[in-house]
Amino acid sequence: MSELSRTGYQTDKMWVTMGPQHPFSHGLWTLRVKVDGEYILDAEPEVGYLHRGWEKECENRTYAKIIPMADRLCYSASMTWSHLYCKVAEEALDVELPERAQYLRVIADEICRIQSHLMWLAALGTDLGSLTIFLWCLREREFFLDLNVRLCGQRLTTNYPRIGGVRNDMPYYFERDCMRVVTRFEKALWDIINLTDESTVFVNRLKGISYLTRKQVANLGITGPAMRGCGVDYDIRRDDPYAAYDKLDFEVPVLKEGDAYARYMVRIEEMFQSCELIRQAFNALQKIPKTSPYRLKVSRNIPEGTHMARIEDPRGDAMMYLVSDGTGSPYRLKVRSPVFVNVSASKAMLEGCRVADIPAVMAMIDMCLGETDR
């Protein structure tokens, strides 16, 4: 900050408290920033307003009852969280999923990823003061929520994966609907990109702010698109594959710039990749006979032991650590939320930015308080 500190006269620094009710904080959390005029010298996030003791609550429930609870960890990426929970339970039971369930989970996850990223882009639009981006993104997101309704009857809290498979096979014509939505979306996303990337104002708002190096990102534990925008080539879907991701061919977008714009670009490219994944998964599903099982019968009790599973959430690296004692409910279930760690790094991200950059920088970690506070 030395190049910013002025000589000759003394300026007063002040702490500004942003939140818990503030237009930029999408959810209930507080960011306290120390500013010198418009420059940020220090930042201190405060979370915990939504702490429900989720992990402790799970110790009180049977394994099956936790699936809908896992949905509630994040309102806009519920599918990946229930998937993650089912995955850790499956690892504990040591079962291999039926192939059909694997592909269905991939499809559901990628639908979830696209709609979560669209919610992020919409929020970024309002953060930068453009309501048009917001509404266009939400319009596109609506189609994916409709797909969720077709698949599992719910828009947001999907409750679709089950331990040992998925709740139901895909409905009639789901593939047709899905392909229509995806084809439409790939066009519509270009429309939105014309609003964002083609606008010098938008690009200038994001470019050159909040630089992070690869080392910093690794050390701070930032994960997800925010990490891949800083040059870390790491994606659990590809590097530690789960479900059917090892059978699908996709690219992991990685950019070396490390500023907010790179993080933005990574997310946009991820949406295109997700479309591609959905398409491939359907192609693969066609080769699997329709009568093949989509769900295994598994035991209610999970054998004693400790198990870890991780998954690529739209926001980053999600992990669950399950300690089971052989009974019908977990002994301890730890949730590693990507946003929880990403937000703890907000000081590194915000230092040297201007007050006007706070919404843009914080939008890049895509806050979701349900999983942060648990």
Add this chain to the structure above:
Amino acid sequence: MPDDAMIEAPTRTDAEALIKGKFGSKVVFRETTKKNSKGDNEGRRLYIDTDRDTLYELCQYIHDRLNFEHIIAVTGVDWVDHMQTVYHIVNYLTAMVIEVTVDIPNDDPHVRSVTDIWEGANWHERETYELFGIIFDNHPKLERLLTPKSYEFYPFRKSYKLRGQPDE
């Protein structure tokens, strides 16, 4: 190979051999019994039990030499007769996860913080502190994070009963 050279992408066997060579009997490797889950079959998990005096040194070794740049989480577990902290550490290049488990006695719940190795462990340690009462020495700011500052109990300990949980 020089003793302090960094190995960028160690395989599971490499890592196991190196850690064993460095720490000898202070670390115990656990084998997994899983057959079907993919991650273990492809050699991306390494389970280590150690004691709390070796922990910091081990973490430093894993970070500096074996290039495990990223800590996923620090987890606390209350085993009633003792506490436990679990560290999941990952290497970006091989996506291998090392799980380090450390036992902590109930009457002296102290363990060395790893925040100065991985800044990402900061909030996880704070969370584990406030929910389990495990004190992380040398932590830069060990304060309550999720629960109110006025709490004087540790809600995730087994001694804290939820409604509907039987009293033993």
Add this chain to the structure above:
Amino acid sequence: MGYDSILNWVTFDNPVNNAFYPFEVYNVPYDIGAKLWELIGGTLAWLINLLVPGNGVSTWLVSDAVVNALAIILMVIVIFAVGFIINLTMIWQERKVLGRGMDRRGTKIGPLGYFQCVGDGLKTFMKENVVPKDVDKKIYWWALALVIGTGVLAACMIPLSDRWFIMDFHAGILTIYALFALAPFFILGASWAQNNKYSMMAGFRAAELMISYEIPMLLLMTAVILQTGSFNINGIVNAQSEMWFMIPQFLGFITFFICAVAESERAPFDLAEAESELVEGWQTEYAGMKWGLIMLGDYFRGYICCGLIVLLYMGGWLLPGIGGTAVPELVFLAKIFVVFFFFILARLAIPRVRIDQILNAGWKVLMPLSLINLLLVVLMQTGGLI
């Protein structure tokens, strides 16, 4: 005279014949005011005369002096009412166009959703009048009143045509601009008085923004005045009967447009009320109807900006090739709505600009451009091209 009928009193004179007629030319709002008073005052006089025949009050009520005084008051009310309706229409236009651009409906109440703004106004009117405890009460209220007041006053001084004006004097354009440019001081005062960090930061931003955009605007106006040789609005408009100034001064027109959007604090230059980081900017602590009035004042400022663009560059109420029409007011308003449409388009398409970027643009791009424009006008003037 037999005072037996109301018609004896309601004479509907030509107001120009009034001994105290204040203007040099015919003025429509004054005419409306005078006729309204003749109707109201005449009825009053007739009623009084019925009760007390042969009194002096009746004749006084319709004397030239009283008619003139009340005609001026009613004229001001008429001008404000028309300005107010124009503003409501602009709000409606903005919401409708934004709605269309964002794939939603915009306003819905009333025919084509026109009465939504009225409903919203009533809603804010019903809100509790919350004044925070620690504000500096005097400045808090006065600055608010002055921000809105100067805006409305300047808006009312925009003439709709050569027969619809409040005053036709020789420094007209300068007076409007002076009133318009007063706002930053009051905004700064208001933001300081609120005892709120967000407001304070926003107040500084507003002051920075407006001051850095007023100078290029003034330079651009200088170019127009140089070309016309008159500060009088009528003179400026009449000088454009052949060709709009936006053709010789195209550079100036574009620069003025950008400055005008910034000056009226509309998106994408609405940094002073950047809701994503500064809550509601300098209006944070103004709740209820105070906020409603500020919003109205904002639209009045937008109206002034559109009005200035139309007057300075788009030939005011004259049409090229045709000149004056039967209803020049409507021509003027149509042009204003066209200009405002482009304001809305800018808001629709562009995200908010950051403060340092906007100041850079103001001082390093728009300021030199306005100087170049001035230079071009001087060269053309001396070369006899225009």
